[in-house]
Amino acid sequence: ETGSEDIDILPNGLAFISSGLKYPGLKSFAPDKPGEIFLMDLNEDNPRAVELRISRGFDLSSFNPHGISTYID
DSSP: OOOEEEEEEOTTSEEEEEEOOOOTTSOOSOTTSOOEEEEEETTSSSOOOEEOOOOTTSOGGGOOOOOOOOOOO
């Protein structure tokens, strides 16, 4: 809805997308909505972004993702 800030694509075709960046001077289409992380499987015929559930106890009200990266062990 409000666009993504960054994307990181794993070798297996899974894409993690950060969204919801709020920054002074940057127009926010949803100023009261916390940031989100989405997952998209690029191997699907019609890939679509699915919001990932963030663990309980995490302060979602201040979640403001700027960039994303993954670590493969």
